Amino acid sequence: MTIRTDGVAGPVPETAPAILAARDLRVEFRGRGERAVARAVDGVDLDVRAGEIVALVGESGCGKTTLARTLLGLERPTAGQVTFEGRPLGHRARELKAYRRRVQLVLQDPNGSLNPRHTVYDAVAEGLRIHHGTTADERERVAAALSRAGLRPPERFFLRYPHEMSGGQRQRVVIAGALVLDPEVIVADEPVASLDASVRGEILDLLLRLRDDLGLSALVVTHDLGLAWNIADRVAVMYLGRIVEVGSVEEVLTAPRHPYTRALLSVLPEGRTGEPIILTGEPPDPTRIPGGCRFHARCQVLASGEAERAGIAERCRTEDPGILSAVPVAQVACHHATGQDGRGSPG
Amino acid sequence: MNYLEVNDLTVTYRTQGGPLPAVRGVDLTVEPGSKLGIAGESGCGKSTVALALLRLLPKSAVLGGRVLLDGEDVLTMKWGRLRAVRWAGASIVFQGAMHALNAVHRIGDQIAEPILLHGGVTRAEAARRAGELLEQVGLPAARAAAYPHELSGGQRQRVMIAMALACEPRLIVADEPTTALDVMIQAQILRLIDRLIGDHGISMVMISHDLSVLADTCDRLAVMYAGRVVEEGPAAEVFAAPRHPYGQALGAAFPRIGDPASRRNPRGLPGDPPDPAALPSGCSFRPRCGVAEERCAHVDPTLWPAGPGRRAACVRVLDGTVEAPAARTAPETAVEETR
Numbered sequence: 195m196t197i198r199t200d201g202v203a204g205p206v207p208e209t210a211p212a213i214l215a216a217r218d219l220r221v222e223f224r225g226r227g228e229r230a231v232a233r234a235v236d237g238v239d240l241d242v243r244a245g246e247i248v249a250l251v252g253e254s255g256c257g258k259t260t261l262a263r264t265l266l267g268l269e270r271p272t273a274g275q276v277t278f279e280g281r282p283l284g285h286r287a288r289e290l291k292a293y294r295r296r297v298q299l300v301l302q303d304p305n306g307s308l309n310p311r312h313t314v315y316d317a318v319a320e321g322l323r324i325h326h327g328t329t330a331d332e333r334e335r336v337a338a339a340l341s342r343a344g345l346r347p348p349e350r351f352f353l354r355y356p357h358e359m360s361g362g363q364r365q366r367v368v369i370a371g372a373l374v375l376d377p378e379v380i381v382a383d384e385p386v387a388s389l390d391a392s393v394r395g396e397i398l399d400l401l402l403r404l405r406d407d408l409g410l411s412a413l414v415v416t417h418d419l420g421l422a423w424n425i426a427d428r429v430a431v432m433y434l435g436r437i438v439e440v441g442s443v444e445e446v447l448t449a450p451r452h453p454y455t456r457a458l459l460s461v462l463p464e465g466r467t468g469e470p471i472i473l474t475g476e477p478p479d480p481t482r483i484p485g486g487c488r489f490h491a492r493c494q495v496l497a498s499g500e501a502e503r504a505g506i507a508e509r510c511r512t513e514d515p516g517i518l519s520a521v522p523v524a525q526v527a528c529h530h531a532t533g534q535d536g537r538g539s540p541g
Numbered sequence: 542m543n544y545l546e547v548n549d550l551t552v553t554y555r556t557q558g559g560p561l562p563a564v565r566g567v568d569l570t571v572e573p574g575s576k577l578g579i580a581g582e583s584g585c586g587k588s589t590v591a592l593a594l595l596r597l598l599p600k601s602a603v604l605g606g607r608v609l610l611d612g613e614d615v616l617t618m619k620w621g622r623l624r625a626v627r628w629a630g631a632s633i634v635f636q637g638a639m640h641a642l643n644a645v646h647r648i649g650d651q652i653a654e655p656i657l658l659h660g661g662v663t664r665a666e667a668a669r670r671a672g673e674l675l676e677q678v679g680l681p682a683a684r685a686a687a688y689p690h691e692l693s694g695g696q697r698q699r700v701m702i703a704m705a706l707a708c709e710p711r712l713i714v715a716d717e718p719t720t721a722l723d724v725m726i727q728a729q730i731l732r733l734i735d736r737l738i739g740d741h742g743i744s745m746v747m748i749s750h751d752l753s754v755l756a757d758t759c760d761r762l763a764v765m766y767a768g769r770v771v772e773e774g775p776a777a778e779v780f781a782a783p784r785h786p787y788g789q790a791l792g793a794a795f796p797r798i799g800d801p802a803s804r805r806n807p808r809g810l811p812g813d814p815p816d817p818a819a820l821p822s823g824c825s826f827r828p829r830c831g832v833a834e835e836r837c838a839h840v841d842p843t844l845w846p847a848g849p850g851r852r853a854a855c856v857r858v859l860d861g862t863v864e865a866p867a868a869r870t871a872p873e874t875a876v877e878e879t880r
Contacts, residue, residue, distance in 0.1 A: 253723040254694075360813045361583070390582040390750055391794035395809025402805065417723055420796035424807040447798050461728035463757035464795050472728050476693055 212241035236435030252432035302384035362393035441524030578755030636717030649685025756780030774851030
């Protein structure tokens, strides 16, 4: 396949059906004895299509990990729906077990997700045993998964323990554990956050090759916009429980329209061109999501008076820009951006 | 005169398996008011250098060479003098403020502690000073009564910086001060550090695995590999046009958004750093180097002039057979141009 050379257009046709989808998904948490409800995911529509890599980016606490866990069936949505190949995700134990064979999770921090007392072989075979029991071809399947994850020759790694390996090798073991069941979708939560830059590139290259060679779809949850530029086809930017901007990587990262996306990109230290937009404070608590546009209290466009001059400041403070739809075109949840260029307003 | 001058620093850990050379002859200089960045992968010795500057290493570490702080050698100081120099001469900001702060003491008391220890002041004066320091780092003085767990990661890092400033040191050593923080919080903290350092005329040594952060923050940059500095020079130049093959590989691993060369093309560096107990012969980067030659197995290159104010430890730099790669230009599709 020659997917990587095709430049700006994504490798997945826009008409391809979604393999994994969220519709008006909401996940709320209530602390013990607390009245306040944390709206961790507060209305999200998102599609991951076959063979597509989608990056879900946002800061700590924006709800991106909760959204990923809900897509995996690890959290039950308060409202809305997760569908896989068009069918709603069932939450009975048997349904979930079958689902989790096809949609696999790759966790951040391989030190935490590998059992220090299990060999590499056992770590990778565990998923097989859970789903199929001990099978005759177990050894071959473990070896195949390890070599697909770049640990070759696989037999050399069978009897190693996590502490005998480097951070990059451990992350490859975690990925091999996901691959051994031949899943269709991988959900990776910060797959390279704890790795050195040199190793990071190697692991991202592996994820990209798995898509090219096996047609794997992936949802990659990250705070790293450079990661999205490196491997993703589409990117969704999340702020306080909602996707505030979505589109192809080229559109969102080189021509960002939401003030939040613009600020995030402006503070990246590498290859900076303009004056950084440093937002003050930290995102509010999801128990206290501001009314109107949820970003308005920190928005540089509103603070600078630009929104006032455009005559929309009142809407920013009082009117919710709404939920972006899952259609694969660039969209932004911002009164100012949609008022300015008139394209891609939600709803 | 340089405020900090490190000459031929060596650190060897005594272990059951024999001596482990973690730092193998490092020379560094920091002029007053300037910022030096030290970059490298995990295990390259950069944090060991940071700790050695204040002699904070465990007993198993054997140190050699000299660490001159304002002309005085830290490595041979008596304990009493060393205690006075820590905090007041130079202080350190650690990574992971959650673990570096004491969980059971209020943050105001933790900031006041070094002030009380160092300077004949009353408790009330120290507490007032702690409040001032909190305001300098952008937190309300009333937060002095908070415990570390009541603060966010970014706020805790601000507290760490307030502590480092408590005794008005002339040098701050910051070890991964923004690792694990979100990009916006990282930008806030880096701007804060920059402003405080400028206001107080402090020098800084910043350690990070993130070359891009150092290039953006520091004046000069040293890249470490396997216990040595393999490249150094003005930070922006070392990041944009590295001369050492390791510096080139490390720089290429940082994607530039908008740069077509890194789109759907993540780049890393295959292999792992060498085991310090079993270093390869010749150049220690040779097994991972894409342009290694036969002679690299025999020659252990030292830092060699590689342009104005720059040095690199590679035989190709030494004999002039390497031309600097073309500086990578800023991406065409810059954020500001798209509005």
